[in-house]
Amino acid sequence: MQSQSQPRNDWPARYLGELATQRQLSPHTIAAYRRDLQELAQLAGHENWPLLTHHDIRRFTAKLHAGGQSPRSIARRLSGWRGFYAWLSRQVELPGNPVEGVRAPRRPKTLPKALSVDDAVRLMEANTHGHPEPGELCDRAMFELLYSSGLRVSELAGLDMVYTEGDSATGRAASLGWLDLQAGDVVVTGKGGKMRRVPVGAPARTALAAWLAVRPAARDGSAALFLSAREVRITPRVVQHRLKQHALRAGMPVHVHPHVLRHSFASHVLQSSGDLRAVQELLGHASITSTQVYTALDFQHLAAVYDRAHPRAKAK
Missing domain, CATH: 1.10.443.10 (Intergrase catalytic core)
Structure with a gap:
């Protein structure tokens, strides 16, 4: 297992490759996961994945929400990030999954539609x-x-x-x-x-x-x-x-x-x-x-x- 002091920028490519070959996910799903990881790197300002913390993920979630992203969209991103870090923890030493326990903002309750x-x-x-x-x-x-x-x-x-x-x-x-x-x-x-x-x-x-x-x-x-x-x-x-x-x-x-x-x-x-x-x-x-x-x-x-x-x- 590689130490987290040895950053690699090809973790996302390796992860997505395994999703395609081992789990045989569709190209559309793979593309969505790739966009999610690209957005995470953009929010972090770097691609040193093992350095991101629980606090960072919470801060990124708040930033997405303030930027107008819907709770459903944020929940989907968190799910993609969580899966990536679950995989990464098996490749490199991590103190824990930084996405674990981070939840999207609550969706506003919508009233059911009824006819007059x-x-x-x-x-x-x-x-x-x-x-x-x-x-x-x-x-x-x-x-x-x-x-x-x-x-x-x-x-x-x-x-x-x-x-x-x-x-x-x-x-x-x-x-x-x-x-x-x-x-x-x-x-x-x-x-x-x-x-x-x-x-x-x-x-x-x-x-x-x-x-x-x-x-x-x-x-x-x-x-x-x-x-x-x-x-x-x-x-x-x-x-x-x-x-x-x-x-x-x-x-x-x-x-x-x-x-x-x-x-x-x-x-x-x-x-x-x-x-x-x-x-x-x-x-x-x-x-x-x-x-x-x-x-x-x-x-x-x-x-x-x-x-x-x-x-x-x-x-x-």
């Missing part, structure tokens, strides 16, 4: 006239159910028409979730394998009944509630694409994906009821902390109403 009530209703009622094809009825039922019950897209895609037992002989898995149209609810399996029962609103029940009346038999023999154009269980990605296209046709002012409908569901229920615990149960959150973000959305809604309605809300 008017926009949500407009989205649900768009293109509901005429004689829709089976695919359109399937889409309408999916979108209504996402907004009606606040499901995750994976929960929606995993729904069966009815509960099915697992069958080891056929390899069929037990239902992860199913529709009980008569009772007016769905049972879904959320994160951590936690099951919950969620009510389904009247418009969604109507849309589901219309879809079930024309739903073809699944080619794979499954009881999947929603099917793709190939008549097999629909995937979350297909749901995302169909909802995006539907929102564009409806002229929505923002990009709409399934989680926007989940956020809209939570925000609108909280605005009407004020019952945070109920929203937590409906969403399937293990902790109330995850649900509390919707109180901020609720306050934003109240503040907007105040600004529009109160004659002294804004200074003239």
Whole structure:
């Protein structure tokens, strides 16, 4: 092992070479690591890598942040530097990895995006006239159910028409979730394998009944509630694409994906009821902390109403 008193400028080249040959990382990834190390040398003003200390790395991190670099970008750089020094410690004597324990600045918490009530209703009622094809009825039922019950897209895609037992002989898995149209609810399996029962609103029940009346038999023999154009269980990605296209046709002012409908569901229920615990149960959150973000959305809604309605809300 070489002493740190013997500086070498080819450490980065050797490190990147090993990443390319031994770990077989892509040229794009190698180029990103090379830029990160070049930036570190520029910040240090030299390439005597073993001399950099924990204090230096913290100072460089603060400089990047002051220069407008995002926390995500800084975290990526720190990850690249940390990997380099983990490798360098095996080539030369170091008192420790100077990047270890240095963290990027915290990312500012962003509120989830939710549609206004008017926009949500407009989205649900768009293109509901005429004689829709089976695919359109399937889409309408999916979108209504996402907004009606606040499901995750994976929960929606995993729904069966009815509960099915697992069958080891056929390899069929037990239902992860199913529709009980008569009772007016769905049972879904959320994160951590936690099951919950969620009510389904009247418009969604109507849309589901219309879809079930024309739903073809699944080619794979499954009881999947929603099917793709190939008549097999629909995937979350297909749901995302169909909802995006539907929102564009409806002229929505923002990009709409399934989680926007989940956020809209939570925000609108909280605005009407004020019952945070109920929203937590409906969403399937293990902790109330995850649900509390919707109180901020609720306050934003109240503040907007105040600004529009109160004659002294804004200074003239």
